[in-house]
Amino acid sequence: MKLNALNNFFFIAFPYMALIVFLIGTIYRYKTTGFKFSSLSSQFLESRGLFWGVIPFHFGLIVVFLGHLLAFCFPKGQLLWNSLPIRLIILEVTAFTFGINIFIGLAALIVRRFTNPRIRAVTNIMDTVIEFLLLAQVILGCWIALGYRWGSSWFAADMSPYLWSIIKLNPKVEAMSAMPWIIKLHVIGAFLIILLIPFTRLIHFLVAPIPYIWRPYQQVMWYWNRKKIRFADAQWVHHKPRNN
Amino acid sequence: MDIRAQTSMVFYLDKCIGCHTCSIACKNIWTDRKGAEYMWWNNVETKPGTGYPTKWEDQEIYKGGWEKKGERIQLKGAGKRKGLVNIFHNPNMPVIDDYYEPFTYRYLDLIESPSMDDQPTARPVSLITGKPIDIKMGPNWDDDLSGTPDFARNDPNLKGLSAAEQEAMFHLEKMAFYYLPRICNHCLNPACVAACPSGAIYKRGEDGIVLINQDVCRAWRMCVTACPYKKSYYNWHTGKSEKCILCYPRIEAGFAPACMHSCVGRIRYLGVILYDASQIKSIASVDEKELVDRQLQMLLDPFDSQVIKEAQSNGIADSTIKAAQNSPTYKFAKAWGLALPLHPEFRTVPMLFYVPPLLPVMASLKEAKQTQQGQKLHDAAKFWDDNWLYDTSTKELWGTLDEARFPLKYLASLFSAGDEEQVKVRLKKLMAVRMYRRWKTVGDVTEEKSNEVLKDAGLTQAMAEGIYYLTTLAKFDDRFVVPASHREQALEMLEFTGDKKGATGFGFKEATAQRGL
Ligand code: SF4
Ligand code: SF4
Numbered sequence: 016m017k018l019n020a021l022n023n024f025f026f027i028a029f030p031y032m033a034l035i036v037f038l039i040g041t042i043y044r045y046k047t048t049g050f051k052f053s054s055l056s057s058q059f060l061e062s063r064g065l066f067w068g069v070i071p072f073h074f075g076l077i078v079v080f081l082g083h084l085l086a087f088c089f090p091k092g093q094l095l096w097n098s099l100p101i102r103l104i105i106l107e108v109t110a111f112t113f114g115i116n117i118f119i120g121l122a123a124l125i126v127r128r129f130t131n132p133r134i135r136a137v138t139n140i141m142d143t144v145i146e147f148l149l150l151a152q153v154i155l156g157c158w159i160a161l162g163y164r165w166g167s168s169w170f171a172a173d174m175s176p177y178l179w180s181i182i183k184l185n186p187k188v189e190a191m192s193a194m195p196w197i198i199k200l201h202v203i204g205a206f207l208i209i210l211l212i213p214f215t216r217l218i219h220f221l222v223a224p225i226p227y228i229w230r231p232y233q234q235v236m237w238y239w240n241r242k243k244i245r246f247a248d249a250q251w252v253h254h255k256p257r258n259n
Numbered sequence: 260m261d262i263r264a265q266t267s268m269v270f271y272l273d274k275c276i277g278c279h280t281c282s283i284a285c286k287n288i289w290t291d292r293k294g295a296e297y298m299w300w301n302n303v304e305t306k307p308g309t310g311y312p313t314k315w316e317d318q319e320i321y322k323g324g325w326e327k328k329g330e331r332i333q334l335k336g337a338g339k340r341k342g343l344v345n346i347f348h349n350p351n352m353p354v355i356d357d358y359y360e361p362f363t364y365r366y367l368d369l370i371e372s373p374s375m376d377d378q379p380t381a382r383p384v385s386l387i388t389g390k391p392i393d394i395k396m397g398p399n400w401d402d403d404l405s406g407t408p409d410f411a412r413n414d415p416n417l418k419g420l421s422a423a424e425q426e427a428m429f430h431l432e433k434m435a436f437y438y439l440p441r442i443c444n445h446c447l448n449p450a451c452v453a454a455c456p457s458g459a460i461y462k463r464g465e466d467g468i469v470l471i472n473q474d475v476c477r478a479w480r481m482c483v484t485a486c487p488y489k490k491s492y493y494n495w496h497t498g499k500s501e502k503c504i505l506c507y508p509r510i511e512a513g514f515a516p517a518c519m520h521s522c523v524g525r526i527r528y529l530g531v532i533l534y535d536a537s538q539i540k541s542i543a544s545v546d547e548k549e550l551v552d553r554q555l556q557m558l559l560d561p562f563d564s565q566v567i568k569e570a571q572s573n574g575i576a577d578s579t580i581k582a583a584q585n586s587p588t589y590k591f592a593k594a595w596g597l598a599l600p601l602h603p604e605f606r607t608v609p610m611l612f613y614v615p616p617l618l619p620v621m622a623s624l625k626e627a628k629q630t631q632q633g634q635k636l637h638d639a640a641k642f643w644d645d646n647w648l649y650d651t652s653t654k655e656l657w658g659t660l661d662e663a664r665f666p667l668k669y670l671a672s673l674f675s676a677g678d679e680e681q682v683k684v685r686l687k688k689l690m691a692v693r694m695y696r697r698w699k700t701v702g703d704v705t706e707e708k709s710n711e712v713l714k715d716a717g718l719t720q721a722m723a724e725g726i727y728y729l730t731t732l733a734k735f736d737d738r739f740v741v742p743a744s745h746r747e748q749a750l751e752m753l754e755f756t757g758d759k760k761g762a763t764g765f766g767f768k769e770a771t772a773q774r775g776l
């Protein structure tokens with residue numbers, strides 16, 4: 016009974032809490048404090064050490080995150096892919112390599128943060144919290160990948176339905192509560208990170224500059240539509256500034 | 260044609276005394292904050308010298324600006340592909356040590372120190388970490404060629420000069436230098452705007468000022484790399500990039516920017532120039548030799564009736580056209596052909612023009628026997644007591660330019676992408692105006708001679724008079740012709756609520772909710 020209540024809290028109540036805080040928090044922060052919306056890069060203070068941390072970290076994270084996302088969105092496809100052992104093994108080895116990359120990068124970043132006095136000067140509490148949280152999450156992830164094979168298959172089979180049940184507002188925790196505690200911890204960690212996103216520098220991934228790809232290089236902004244208001248007798252109906 | 264107005268600047272280098280008043284005026288208003296201590300939106304450097312940040316002109320290091328690839332141009336170290344691939348770590352970004360680590364002193368130690376045998380000292384501490392540091396570099400530590408081996412001899416512009424020419428430049432008797440004040444050029448083809456992945460940087464349509472929206476900047480840092488003049492700075496505390504805003508709040512209120520207002524040497528001019536924006540792309544991509552000429556071609560004559568008509572139909576206010584007609588910068592850059600853009604080969608089409616310095620090249624210096632000197636000297640020449648002849652004679656008209664102690668090649672590398680002719684034309688004009696004034700005031704130059712010189716340089720007496728006036732006697736309103744910003748229209752646009760009077764009443768911009776059927 017008690018275990019049930021715990022399960023219900025961590026895998027129903029807590030995920031919803033995390034998602035709601037994430038949604039409201041990020042939108043609020045985006046709308047009201049654009050000035051604080053930044054990746055807070057510290058490359059300007061220390062560049063070489065950053066390279067060895069930030070590159071493996073980000074590329075590892077992108078691949079691993081996309082992997083989770085794909086398995087979550089297309090569980091059937093995932094299982095189909097895994098039906099051939101060789102494909103399964105290629106996938107798992109790749110994912111694991113990138114997971115290790117995250118670990119190495121993050122470790123380098125943490126060492127840099129605490130050994131370089133300049134970087135310490137621009138470190139705040141949330142930076143530290145989120146970095147150690149991510150570190151724990153990555154260690155758990157790699158551990159799971161090694162100890163509970165084959166993750167890509169059981170994620171698609173058991174985790175995806177659970178996550179979808181959360182999205183569909185009809186949470187089914189049976190599969191989840193049967194999971195080993197280490198996987199449970201990984202899931203709780205994931206929701207904790209989602210919850211903390213609006214309070215940390217992690218928000219910067221939400222404003223990844225994708226529109227840059229199709230934007231024209233030069234940007235000119237007009238404060239008002241100069242042609243429309245040039246002549247005083249013309250009726251003036253345009254309120255929106257025009258950009259080009 | 261797509262006529263637009265650009266607020267442009269001219270710096271008359273001969274008159275800069277290197278006092279840094281401009282830098283201080285700017286710093287006191289805009290950058291005296293944490294994270295911005297190291298920024299000098301306006302800085303003055305000694306040339307030859309390495310500048311700020313160190314060797315900023317060397318794009319092999321910093322990869323700033325545009326480069327020509329075939330018929331097109333692309334950003335050298337940024338852009339869509341390079342920018343997004345390098346977004347996590349930008350390999351070409353300068354770090355704070357390329358500028359200098361900001362510092363202060365522990366002044367309190369001087370007061371609170373217990374009595375002891377030695378005098379107490381105020382140790383320097385870093386403004387970043389608060390810890391004691393050994394200061395390696397500070398603002399303008401290269402001033403007046405100080406530490407020449409470290410600074411002057413590492414000037415990237417010396418690359419094109421032979422070893423002998425370089426040696427000659429630093430020969431003690433020949434040594435000359437001048438100051439180069441720099442602010443953001445508010446370019447027509449700004450590399451900073453093009454490089455910003457967030458789209459936070461933009462050029463204002465009405466006056467061409469380039470600004471960074473602090474709410475949209477996300478610290479991707481690409482503008483710092485892309486600006487070849489290194490005039491976009493990363494604020495390490497706020498995590499936002501910042502740059503010179505040409506004091507737009509002052510400009511909108513009709514004042515000159517603070518650096519210009521405070522300039523002791525009165526070297527600075529500000530005014531509107533009308534230009535044809537449809538040409539920007541093609542001009543930025545022409546061959547290096549044509550860059551200067553084509554850029555000047557794009558600037559339009561504000562008195563031409565066709566230009567005026569086109570400008571009006573493109574929405575440019577009459578007051579702005581009027582300002583363009585009085586613009587001192589148009590005169591310097593186009594009408595008189597005296598000014599040149601700084602490093603046009605970076606292809607950002609900068610809108611800050613420099614009148615190249617005549618004084619460092621004016622005199623020639625030769626070794627001459629004392630006895631010979633007396634015989635061959637022109638009356639105007641001065642000579643030292645030793646065997647060096649510092650010759651400012653004007654007998655052979657342009658002789659001194661060719662054997663100038665300061666190689667024209669060096670100036671050309673700064674102001675005309677290496678084309679010495681462009682610099683020479685301008686220096687001749689400066690010299691001609693001096694001779695013209697000499698005829699007028701001193702009288703040791705005849706009128707024929709003065710006319711001959713003016714003609715040779717491509718000036719008329721009226722032009723010479725205009726140049727003389729604007730470079731010597733000009734008052735505030737002559738030097739800074741700030742166009743009206745027409746805030747009243749902008750305010751009206753924001754506030755106009757008359758159309759809601761009959762529904763929600765004055766003061767509302769939003770309509771009422773839709774009700775009923
Ligand atoms: S000088 Fe640099 S910062 Fe200024 S507009 Fe040009 S490219 Fe941008
Ligand atoms: S205030 Fe004027 S004269 Fe003094 S350094 Fe600046 S530009 Fe030169």
